[in-house]
Amino acid sequence: MLFSSMSFVFMFLPIVLVLYLITKKEFHNPILLAASILFYAWGEPKYLAIMLLTILVNYLGALAITNYEKQRKLALILTLFGNLGFLIYFKYFNFLIENFNNIFQLHINTLGIIMPIGISFYTFQALSYVIDVYRKEVQAQKDLYKLALYICLFPQLIAGPIVKYHDVAEQIDSRDVNFEKVSYGVKRFIIGLSKKMLIANTMGAVADRIFSQNPYLFDHSIAWIGSITYSLQLYFDFSGYSDMAIGLGMIFGFRFMENFNYPYISKSITEFWRRWHISLSTWFKEYVYISLGGNRCSKIKNLRNLGIVFLLTGIWHGAAWNFIIWGIWHGFFIILEKLINIKQVQESQTLWWQKMLWHIYCIFVFVIGWVMFRADNMEYAWNYIMNMFGILNIKTEEFLFTNYYYYDRYEIIIFIIGILCSIPIFKNILNQKTKWQQAFVNVWLLFLFLLSTMAIAAGTYNPFIYFRF
Numbered sequence: 001m002l003f004s005s006m007s008f009v010f011m012f013l014p015i016v017l018v019l020y021l022i023t024k025k026e027f028h029n030p031i032l033l034a035a036s037i038l039f040y041a042w043g044e045p046k047y048l049a050i051m052l053l054t055i056l057v058n059y060l061g062a063l064a065i066t067n068y069e070k071q072r073k074l075a076l077i078l079t080l081f082g083n084l085g086f087l088i089y090f091k092y093f094n095f096l097i098e099n100f101n102n103i104f105q106l107h108i109n110t111l112g113i114i115m116p117i118g119i120s121f122y123t124f125q126a127l128s129y130v131i132d133v134y135r136k137e138v139q140a141q142k143d144l145y146k147l148a149l150y151i152c153l154f155p156q157l158i159a160g161p162i163v164k165y166h167d168v169a170e171q172i173d174s175r176d177v178n179f180e181k182v183s184y185g186v187k188r189f190i191i192g193l194s195k196k197m198l199i200a201n202t203m204g205a206v207a208d209r210i211f212s213q214n215p216y217l218f219d220h221s222i223a224w225i226g227s228i229t230y231s232l233q234l235y236f237d238f239s240g241y242s243d244m245a246i247g248l249g250m251i252f253g254f255r256f257m258e259n260f261n262y263p264y265i266s267k268s269i270t271e272f273w274r275r276w277h278i279s280l281s282t283w284f285k286e287y288v289y290i291s292l293g294g295n296r297c298s299k300i301k302n303l304r305n306l307g308i309v310f311l312l313t314g315i316w317h318g319a320a321w322n323f324i325i326w327g328i329w330h331g332f333f334i335i336l337e338k339l340i341n342i343k344q345v346q347e348s349q350t351l352w353w354q355k356m357l358w359h360i361y362c363i364f365v366f367v368i369g370w371v372m373f374r375a376d377n378m379e380y381a382w383n384y385i386m387n388m389f390g391i392l393n394i395k396t397e398e399f400l401f402t403n404y405y406y407y408d409r410y411e412i413i414i415f416i417i418g419i420l421c422s423i424p425i426f427k428n429i430l431n432q433k434t435k436w437q438q439a440f441v442n443v444w445l446l447f448l449f450l451l452s453t454m455a456i457a458a459g460t461y462n463p464f465i466y467f468r469f
Contacts, residue, residue, distance in 0.1 A: 047116035095319035155248035161279035175253030185250035192243025
């Protein structure tokens with residue numbers, strides 16, 4: 001079930017919310033758990049068993065870690081293998097077989113495996129739980145249903161944000177719901193829905209037209225438009241989902257961490273990753289980077305740790321070489337910025353044009369990275385990037401379409417709106433002080449909700465991009 005669907009907005013969510021608000025607190029968790037299982041089963045009924053088995057493995061694993069002190073490390077390892085085993089099989093098994101065949105010139109058949117939606121996200125949440133228990137940061141959850149609620153809570157089940165157990169353990173046991181929280185949650189949900197339906201989908205239509213063509217068959221201006229519109233699509237699609245998830249969590253009394261903080265205003269790739277997909281970045285920091293030694297080691301090992309983290313970040317995003325190289329691409333610039341001590345360098349430069357140059361550098365790096373991210377393979381990505389910089393021998397006589405095929409006036413307007421909304425000029429829109437300001441914001445959000453609903457009714461199936469990760 002999609003957040004951006006009529007069935008969710010006008011049927012599932014209202015029914016669950018009404019049941020939640022009219023019942024006593026002791027029924028809140030069971031209602032949310034039942035709703036979450038129904039939400040997942042709606043779109044993935046045959047893979048519900050995998051998620052439930054993941055819950056059971058982590059429930060038993062955490063109890064074993066707690067109850068068997070001498071074997072606690074073994075219990076952790078077995079539980080980690082159980083979690084990663086599901087993820088590797090469903091997400092990476094065919095990729096490994098294909099590469100094994102290519103390397104050794106074999107012909108092992110791949111399997112007809114379909115990856116369960118959200119497996120990367122709920123697996124990382126499960127890993128967070130057992131590692132927290134092993135580190136004795138939290139106690140093992142003895143109530144299986146509460147652990148199940150943590151892992152499969154529907155607002156963030158499919159595409160995050162990745163909620164770490166120690167951040168919500170107390171909220172699962174006790175939380176309050178009031179008018180202010182529900183009101184804020186609804187408004188935040190509408191903002192996210194608008195990002196998805198009005199900006200992301202429109203920019204995605206432009207990007208799809210361009211990326212569906214051979215890079216030899218359009219000029220470099222179209223290549224740049226494609227890369228920038230895809231950058232906007234990805235940001236508003238994923239941050240829109242995160243806004244909806246955070247809003248839904250607030251409606252039901254949960255406070256989830258922010259997942260995006262205007263990443264496109266960054267002046268370095270290091271800063272970019274503090275602002276982009278924050279829940280994933282902090283997950284890797286807490287459970288991989290620090291475990292490897294973080295920066296409390298020699299410089300060489302610190303750089304190695306950063307490289308490993310970004311290699312794993314690329315692998316996490318998908319079973320394809322373009323994702324792996326995308327992760328290495330970002331890791332290279334993170335390491336480079338570490339070597340030159342970019343924070344100190346930037347602090348010593350106070351002129352506006354110096355700051356602008358750093359910003360332009362960052363934009364070039366992440367936009368080129370998004371081309372790798374979007375392309376079906378690295379050959380296409382390489383040709384596309386060469387086209388962007390005018391070094392591809394394009395065949396103008398074979399152009400299939402004029403520039404106006406790729407975009408129209410409405411899409412140009414949304415393009416401009418998207419750029420404006422990717423910078424923090426509307427950052428505090430929900431925190432207006434006066435009643436007149438609040439009334440204006442409420443009317444404007446109602447208008448956006450109507451436009452988004454019309455777009456849902458008129459549109460086709462359009463899942464969020466990060467569903468496939």
